[in-house]
């Protein structure tokens with residue numbers, strides 16, 4: 001069955017403006033595992049859409065050979081509202097100008113409602129529970145209503161993804177290698193396998209997080225949400241696949257060779273998980289072991305000024321090493337004008353900001369440690 005191209009039209013909120021999503025589907029619903037991949041939810045982040053562009057070529061070929069055993073749903077441009085936010089020649093794709101909300105926040109967190117509807121029907125059979133939870137979740141989302149354009153968009157994306165075994169939201173950072181946040185660790189080495197296949201240089205596993213509600217967590221932590229609401233460990237509720245947010249390097253790391261290689265890795269991953277037939281070859285050696293999210297340290301600008309990095313992305317740091325200086329050129333004394341920001345832990349500098357004007361309190365770097373950091377316990381991993 002060839003690729004189907006579906007146009008999902010969002011309800012009209014602004015008279016004269018129609019927003020829609022182009023959705024590419026392969027395979028057949030229910031035939032095998034389902035994978036959902038979207039790009040550019042932060043609407044100016046272009047690595048994801050280019051990866052999906054290359055992935056469609058690979059999947060068209062696999063499809064022509066009858067090799068698609070599961071279901072693949074691709075949404076290359078997941079945010080038509082943000083895509084249109086061009087202000088005087090500068091694109092603003094991270095925040096919704098109308099609500100001031102981050103586009104990757106506030107997705108429907110429906111686990112408690114699922115539990116309220118079916119808590120007494122859950123059994124000791126994990127597979128049965130998966131089907132029941134999904135059926136109920138679909139129903140809740142189908143019945144949900146929205147008022148704002150952004151709320152309609154959130155619902156539209158969730159409806160396509162909620163019953164996926166594998167759900168990946170493609171993003172990018174300022175300056176970074178490829179890194180990954182998984183929403184949960186479903187066991188069986190699944191996080192490590194995905195990270196190794198994609199060549200992730202830092203991989204973190206989120207704890208349950210009620211705050212923020214990013215897209216992939218709203219999908220992937222559904223199982224944790226229902227389990228918490230039911231509160232009965234005898235009723236297994238385990239994520240059947242994997243979900244996460246993939247940061248495809250920095251915002252300017254966009255080119256055909258790099259992103260075609262990412263697409264090839266995603267196809268190999270689909271082969272490993274039985275979604276597409278074929279031999280993925282040996283699993284590449286892991287570049288980094290998955291860590292809990294508390295092994296990710298954040299550095300913040302102590303004041304507003306020029307952001308001058310001392311060390312490059314990839315630098316191996318010791319606690320107390322200088323990562324950058326915030327320079328205030330309005331201070332006449334040279335030394336007094338420089339405000340060093342130090343590493344808060346041993347680890348690898350894996351993420352630097354894309355801008356060189358740092359605003360006071362803004363996150364300006366991240367360091368991947370190889371163990372949980374007590375000073376990160378209980379803190380949010382989301383900074384905006």
Ligand SMILES: [Zn+2]
Nearest residue numbers: 042045171172
């Ligand atoms: Zn993003």
